[in-house]
Amino acid sequence: MTLRWDTEIELPEHTDTEDLGAALAAELRAGDLVVLSGPLGAGKTVLVRGIARGLGVAGPVTSPTFVIAREHRPLSDGAGVPLVHVDAYRLGTGGVDVAAELDDLDLDTDLAEAVVVVEWGEGVAERLAARHVLVRLHRRPDDVRVASVHRVRTVAGAFAEPAP
Ligand SMILES: Nc1ncnc2c1ncn2[C@@H]1O[C@H](COP(=O)(O)OP(=O)(O)O)[C@@H](O)[C@H]1O
Numbered sequence: 103m104t105l106r107w108d109t110e111i112e113l114p115e116h117t118d119t120e121d122l123g124a125a126l127a128a129e130l131r132a133g134d135l136v137v138l139s140g141p142l143g144a145g146k147t148v149l150v151r152g153i154a155r156g157l158g159v160a161g162p163v164t165s166p167t168f169v170i171a172r173e174h175r176p177l178s179d180g181a182g183v184p185l186v187h188v189d190a191y192r193l194g195t196g197g198v199d200v201a202a203e204l205d206d207l208d209l210d211t212d213l214a215e216a217v218v219v220v221e222w223g224e225g226v227a228e229r230l231a232a233r234h235v236l237v238r239l240h241r242r243p244d245d246v247r248v249a250s251v252h253r254v255r256t257v258a259g260a261f262a263e264p265a266p
């Protein structure tokens with residue numbers, strides 16, 4: 103799949119969502135933050151599975167609802183970048199310092215050296231980095247998932263429009 107930015111992408115099957123994640127992974131570098139927004143069951147964790155495949159990291163990707171964050175080390179034939187998968191739903195919302203909470207988790211992985219993907223992160227995770235990739239996912243009544251992928255800059259904590 104070729105990644106198209108700032109347009110709606112229809113994802114009829116869960117394998118399409120995974121393929122989108124793999125295509126996005128090809129654009130990601132160490133230190134990048136990806137924020138996944140969308141309701142429960144939209145396919146956020148499925149997308150992370152594709153990102154993990156694209157990066158080439160170890161371990162099954164499952165919803166980290168109970169562990170808050172899961173670290174996936176790079177495999178020798180992958181991109182060499184670890185993946186940190188966070189479920190921000192378990193972190194506080196509204197004015198909470200997510201960076202501090204992540205710091206408190208005392209992860210083994212240096213976040214600056216990893217790709218960090220945060221589920222439910224819109225409005226919460228922006229303060230982690232000056233820019234991030236935002237993936238919006240929703241589920242249409244016909245069950246097809248629709249995604250859009252944006253590059254977003256955060257200026258002094260303000261939420262800027264997706265960059266062109
Ligand atoms: N096109 C699709 N994309 C992603 N998931 C899909 C799709 N169609 C059906 N599904 C199913 O919907 C569920 C999505 O779950 P999950 O990725 O855990 O959602 P979230 O993390 O957003 O709560 C999975 O059971 C998956 O198999």
Ligand SMILES: [Mg+2]
Nearest residue numbers: 146147165221
């Ligand atoms: Mg999930």
